[in-house]
Amino acid sequence: MVTLKEIAAAVGVSSATVSRVLNYDPTLSISTRKRHAIIEAAEALNYATPRNRNRANQQGLTKLALVHFLRPEQELVDPYYVGLRLGIESRCAALKVETVKVYHTDARPDAAMLQSASGVIAIGRQDEDEIDWLRRHTRHLVFADFAPADDQLDGVHADLWLAMEKLLVQLAAAGYRRIAYIGWGDRRAQSYVQWMTQAGWFDDRMFRSGDNTEQGGYRLTTEILEQKRPPEVIITFNDSMAIGAYRAIHEKGLSIPDDIGVASFNDVSVAQFLNPPLTTVHLPAEEIGETAVELMLERVGGRELAKQITLASRLVWRASTRLPGGGMPG
Template sequence: MVTLKEIAAAVGVSSATVSRVLNYDTTLSISTRKRQAIIETAEALNYSTPRSRNRANQQQGLTKVALVHFLAPERELVDPYYVAMRLGIERRCAALKIETVKVYHTDARPAANLLQDASGTIVIGRHDEEETEWLRHHSRQIVFADHVPPDDDIDSVSADLWSAMEKLLAALSQRGYRRIAYIGWGDRRAQAFVHWMTAAGWFDDRLFRSGDNTEEGGYRLTRELLADRRPFDAIVTFNDSMAIGAYRAIHERGLAIPADIGVASFNDISVAQFLNPPLTTVHLPAEEIGEAAIELLLERVGGRDLAKQITLASKLVWRASTRQPVEK
């Protein structure tokens, strides 16, 4: 293994200088020519930093990853958000030459050997306490993507849905919306909706509907809201697929978006920008969640003991399905 001392001797500088150059110390005062000579000598001698060597060891320890999905294959295909998350995982694994095995949701639990034969497991989406414990028992290392289990010793990576909903509602209020409906599952974004709207004094439980998070679910729940004749000027949907269904129900009633009802959603799937009108939505970093999950597995295989729970930021993407902010 090549040492810093050998590189220093070849170039005619100190080992400390070599170390600072290879660690990209911008405060080091050294000529461009000398810096280049150090880098080129290190490359010629195939030198790798301790961090690089540790990274290589991690990759050698992670050879196969089992992807356990909370959705069935046909359900995943109609939700581009989860497709993007899986592709983020698979692309990162392909770049690192790590084999992946997909395990989709069925009525029965997967064969335990699928997890036991893998170096690590990434669990996509929400699983209940019993399922989580079973997955942990049969996995060598485990990371949850898009879900944070209550256990303090489990790695996870997700978006901050509570903060995202609060930012969305605050921005909608700046655009003059007050009577805001919600359709979708009762996860963190739904809880944040109830909390924020209640604090603002605007929450109406008749404008809060739970149901299937699909296009058809969005269509059905929006039709129920419109049939109830409880007035609302905006609707927030659990995801963009539900928003597409909401569009259909609103247009069927002869109403205009956003003149009569504004629509905002979550995920920012590719078709959101092509709807009529283009959909205002919260961009959730699906691919980045998948990539970060692989990084956590690599760290675990490398010997990290302390659990990490990573939260990635979201971004509001304003389009024509909501009106402009009210000028003061």
């Protein structure tokens, strides 16, 4: 939990001043600039004021169940989903809301446990049967990292279709034409197929689906590199797969990016420390989790109109690919 003392140290004022600003004390004499600095520091440090914490409890948000579409061991190998869950948990901690984790198994979650919670945040893609079941057994339901095809349900996600389009446009501007993709067949894969087809560059031998782990990236990259005309750049579903792709490329005696480029999705912390550092699409995992909690707070507070929120992604160019225009990252 962030303390008033930490915020005060960041801005250069006393803890008492921070407390009075965050609790909207009208008798406090302080410059507008300093007031804004305190508020911005509190937001940056993810601090919840006593007023906000009380608001959560007063509105009946005391306990959330997090229903994950992955098993625990699957989540641990994908830092993106760890970050998303931590975003939910840190926001709940700031609001003093209890969380209970429910991971994917071969059986449905305990309905009584879900019904005892103020609401459920469902993490990741759920099929129609799972969505219907969750709706029947929860008071309030919000989806994180998934946009359900139902105008009565809340969800927050990043636009993977648009993110893939942006990446492909920039890779094309960097001079790449034979662009491969490995990973699950989700929105980013669908976007890849459509964009490459429209560009006249699609080759089904350059499109491989498989599990989104480091080992999956290694295996699929090894298969693609056996082609008579290997790709100029490989896009992987996530950064874990990119690590496997790096290993396969190095075992072939090839150089990144001189012989082949690699680009990916998620921008987990390890991406910047690979050799060479990995070009990737930054997806706002923690922010998705935090926003899901805010949607739940609104729902519990009485909001009836559903919200579907899309958060922006951004391209992070590093040394595993050429830059648009043909240069190399510094």
